[in-house]
Amino acid sequence: MKKEELKHISTNHYRKIQKHLDRIEKDMDGEEIHQLRVEYKRLRAFFRMLSSSPRVKEEIKVSKKLKQLYSLYGTVRDLQLQQERIKEAVKKDRGRINPYLDLLQMEIDKTEPELQDILSKKPVQESKKKTNAGLPEKFLKNDFHRFVEDKWSSVYAILASDHFSDDNIHSIRKHLKDLFYNLKEYEGKEFRVLSASIWKGQDEKFIAVLLDELGAFQDRCTSIGLLKAYWIKRFTLPAKRLLGELKQQWIKEKTGMKRVLVKKLRTAIRPV
Structure with a gap:
């Protein structure tokens, strides 16, 4: 791929990010936040790939402000999903968990001033200008294959260590x-040829399912992490007991998911 094509790809990702941002500003829609974060991850992955080329002297990174925005919206989305999980898990005695749901909403609301401050500084345009300046003149098939092998080497190193911590499992997912x-x-024939060689004996469907399973495991880790002890201790005894039991249930589920x-x-x- 030549520089103009690389620029076209990154511009397309930035355009989609801005589109989702414009929609999120209206009502903090959870699905729009999710799509924004997916698009950011695709852009970040693209720059990681380009940065692996020997023709790139300095790693291509999105701007600090856009990264902060991604992180803040990640916090918001985690809290939104926790609200949904709690409501789904507790069908009876919903009143006992309302204080926890209210606390989650308070945490969401706390992000608003910082979000608005960053948005006012046009982070997408700033980042696009920054990263365009670092794009290489070309990115060759050999560069892509080198990137693929580097990623698999990182995955194999974790597997060889036989140390399947939560962080290591998350790292495999990221690679x-x-x-x-x-x-x-x-696209087209190029996509088919590369797809046949990239997955090391597996097919794309298998990898897609594996990524979904790794994502579900990460979600369970997040849900447990958001049942913070110093939050729960603020509540009445019935609420503490209910949330404590739920946390233990989720820990048990997480253990089973990890084993599989x-x-x-x-x-x-x-x-x-």
């Missing part, structure tokens, strides 16, 4: 996501 997103930047995931990773992903 595979980088590959998954960047493959989508290619680790087995799948060990058996299905092998160096070739």
